[in-house]
Amino acid sequence: MAMTIPTKDLSRSSGLDISEQDIIKAMKAIQGYIDITPGDFREIYQAAYSLAVQRLFNSFTATDLMTRSVLLVDQEMELDQAAALLAKKHISGAPVVDHQEKIVGIVSEKDFLKEMGVGTEPSIMQIATHCLENKSRMVGKLHSRTVGDIMTRPPVIGAPEMTIGAISTLFINRKINRLPIVNKNGLTVGIVTRTDLAHSYSAFDGRM
Amino acid sequence: MDYLRKMKGSSQSPPSVNLVEVLWSWIGSFLGIAAVSLIHFKILDQTGLIMIIGSFGASAVLIYGAVRSPLAQPRNLIGGHVLSAIIGVTAFQLFSQQPWLAASLAVSTSIALMHLTKTLHPPGGATALIAVIGGDGVHSLGYLYVLIPTALGATVMLLIALLVNNIPKNRRYPEFWL
Structure with missing residues (x-):
């Protein structure tokens, strides 16, 4: 099960x-x-x-867990702007939407790292080494490109009525860290992150 | 080997009860058995009818000594005795020439039927057995054995259980009726 x-x-x-x-x-x-x-x-x-x-x-369903204020990134946004935005909001990834606000992908740190050529799961030291060796070129790669170019697609998404058990399984099987929750009209109504899941587990322990 | 290892047991005995519990078990069973045996010895003695059978002693253990037990609830007490009595009388009437077969069929079939009807009550097995091995006094009753002593006696014991088991603050009976 x-x-x-x-x-x-x-x-x-x-x-x-x-x-x-x-x-x-x-x-x-x-x-x-x-x-x-x-x-x-x-x-x-x-x-x-x-x-x-x-x-x-x-x-317990996605509706109970999810964070409702979701930062959506337009697929036309340039990468440097997107990086600045994520940095400012202290988040590591966000759903990417088209001009109708329909979700088309997800962009995360992993996509940036991949684009920078340091692999998908580098350590801080690997990134540091990489930066020192390729100073300008690495960041240069990020210029003049848009979020739509590097995002992961199709996005793994969930429905509001998805149970916490199903969400956990999805996180593990798809190796993802965040799950945009999309309603029937294709609009993002929230997002469930690993942190949200962790909080719900501790809530369970309190209730049991 | 798993088969032998299972024979060692896997748990332990439940804790013993306190003295108050012992006292109320004594009072309840004294009054319960007193009620049926008074009817038996003082009222029915001359009529050839009986009111008390050995299995009531076993019922007393349950309904006055283990009042929370599922086996001690009214459904099981009445249902178990009555169904087993029917099986017992039937077994004797069908196989009276082979008492060993009548006895074993009476008990085993009673257990099966009590299981199937969710009325498992261990003394029922004795009630069925007594219908076979109880002698002429029991045999001559035929199916009346189901009503008197079995159903009536069990009902009297149930009444006493209801009256006595609900007196102490920490006791209650029954857990359920049906």
């Missing part, structure tokens, strides 16, 4: 691992003979807990 990965992570981090000692203490606190062995109770508890987590995962 789509939920297996987050469920497993949660089970390790939270109350799922109760011991038989815990159960016996709790049983003692309830007056009366309870005819179940601590081991059986533990089995039921763990199964029920997983189901509860899955239910929460399925009840």
